[in-house]
Amino acid sequence: MSCNIILLGAPGSGKGTQAALLSKSLQIPSISTGEILRGEVASASEVGKKAKSYMDAGGLVPDEVVVEIVKKRISEADCKNGFILDGFPRNLNQGEVLQAMLESIRKKVDLVLDFSVADEVIVKRISGRFACKKCNTVYNRFFSLPKKEGVCDNCAGTEFLTRADDNEDTVKNRLKVYRDNSRTLIDFYQKKSLLYSVDGLKNVASIFEEISAVISDRNKILSGV
Ligand code: AMP
16 A cells, blocks of 8 residues: 655654654655755756755745656655655645646655644754764754764764754744745645644654554555454
C-alpha cells in the first residue's frame, strides 16, 4: 500500500528529524526540497544559481523551480510505495500544484502532519543547530550535543557544519515567511480531512511513537483490517 505523507511545520519544528525516522521505519524516501536546493547551490547548477539569493535571504524560491524539482523526484522508482515530503508544499499554490501533479499519475496525498512549535523555541533550536558533515545527523548546542564532544554519535565523523541560513536574522525572516504562507495551506488540508496536528515540543521519541501510530491506524483503515 502506498503512503504519501506531507510534513508541514516551521523551520526547526522537528519535521526533518521525524522525516528521517519515518523514512527508515516505513522504507520510503524522505524528500527535503531544502536539502535538494542546498545541493544545487553547492554544485552551482542553473537551479542553484536561481535559488541562492532567495535562500540566503530566508525567502521562498519561486514555485516553478521547486515544483519542477519535486515533480522529477517523485517520479523516481524509489517513490513507488510512497514518499515523505519535508518542506514542500510551502504555500497554497504549491499545494494545489502538487494535488494536480499527483492526480495526473493516479496518486494522492494520504496524510499531512503539521508540527507546531512556538517561535521563541524555534529561534533557539535553529541558531544552535549543526550537523555531521558525513551523515547529516543533526545536533544542537543548547539541547542535544553528541555524547562524546566533537564525535558524531551515528557515524563517528568529526567534522560538523552549520547551515548558512541558520543565523538569527535569516531565521526570523524564514519564520515570518512560514507564518504568512502556511495558514491557507493548513486550511486546504484540513478541509480534505488529511491534517493531523503534532505538538512539536514533545521529545523526539514520543512524537515518533505518536505519528507512527497515526500512520498505522490509517493504513489499517485503508486496508480494511
Ligand atoms: P528548509 O531546509 O526546508 O528550511 O529550506 C531552506 C530554504 O530552501 C528555504 O528557506 C527556502 O529558501 C528554500 N525552500 C525549501 N523548500 C522550498 C519550497 N517548497 N518552496 C520555496 N522555497 C523552498
